[in-house]
Amino acid sequence: GAGVSQSPSNKVTEKGKDVELRCDPISGHTALYWYRQSLGQGLEFLIYFQGNSAPDKSGLPSDRFSAERTGGSVSTLTIQRTQQEDSAVYLCASSSTSGRYNEQFFGPGTRLTVL
Amino acid sequence: DAKTTQPPSMDCAEGRAANLPCNHSTISGNEYVYWYRQIHSQGPQYIIHGLKNNETNEMASLIITEDRKSSTLILPHATLRDTAVYYCIVKASGGFKTIFGAGTRLFVKA
Numbered sequence: 374g375a376g377v378s379q380s381p382s383n384k385v386t387e388k389g390k391d392v393e394l395r396c397d398p399i400s401g402h403t404a405l406y407w408y409r410q411s412l413g414q415g416l417e418f419l420i421y422f423q424g425n426s427a428p429d430k431s432g433l434p435s436d437r438f439s440a441e442r443t444g445g446s447v448s449t450l451t452i453q454r455t456q457q458e459d460s461a462v463y464l465c466a467s468s469s470t471s472g473r474y475n476e477q478f479f480g481p482g483t484r485l486t487v488l
Numbered sequence: 489d490a491k492t493t494q495p496p497s498m499d500c501a502e503g504r505a506a507n508l509p510c511n512h513s514t515i516s517g518n519e520y521v522y523w524y525r526q527i528h529s530q531g532p533q534y535i536i537h538g539l540k541n542n543e544t545n546e547m548a549s550l551i552i553t554e555d556r557k558s559s560t561l562i563l564p565h566a567t568l569r570d571t572a573v574y575y576c577i578v579k580a581s582g583g584f585k586t587i588f589g590a591g592t593r594l595f596v597k598a
Contacts, residue, residue, distance in 0.1 A: 377531075404584055406584070406586065408588070414590075415573075415575070415588050415589060415590045415591055416532065416575075416588035417588075418585060418586060418587060418588070421584050421585060423584055429584070429585055431585070464531050464532075466531070466532075468584075475579075475583070475584065476522075476534045476537075477524075477532075477534065477586065478534070479531030479532050479533070480531055481530065481531055482531055
């Protein structure tokens with residue numbers, strides 16, 4: 374079946390503009406995660422959604438960052454008033470909770486460049 | 489979740505076994521050891537996980553010490569395509585928040 378998809382694959386924006394990044398998880402996966410990866414760095418956890426539970430937003434770096442997940446499927450990560458330090462690859466992952474192990478399947482990422 | 493410690497980089501000759509260590513001395517009884525890898529410009533990919541027994545699948549083997557404070561991921565016959573960053577993670581069964589460290593950058597050389 375289809376894997377996790379993300380759009381756009383690349384986004385170039387000007388400082389101060391708002392951007393929206395989209396993630397389509399694997400069908401039936403109830404958990405969805407967002408990570409950020411700056412150039413040459415490891416993955417930084419941002420937020421996860423699990424079913425109808427309140428999302429864990431503990432990794433969001435500032436109040437300019439927000440995310441929502443509509444209908445338990447598609448998720449959008451929004452960055453308001455973008456700054457140059459927001460430039461990074463934003464990765465989305467999803468996992469099924471039908472098993473115990475919660476293996477995460479990652480999308481290809483969105484490369485965000487803030488000029 | 490427990491923290492993990494990995495060497496920043498390792499080299500391996502093509503065709504030889506690659507042994508990637510990970511220390512997780514504060515692991516709790518209900519926490520599993522997971523390994524993911526990230527090939528350049530791609531999202532991370534799950535490799536294997538284990539609780540206390542050694543595990544093997546088509547990609548790799550995972551050896552966990554008896555005290556569970558460390559583990560080793562073994563790629564039995566490394567190829568150039570195995571060049572990647574390898575992340576060792578500990579996470580409770582059923583847990584969701586996942587903290588990826590810096591990982592080990594493995595270079596497989598011809």
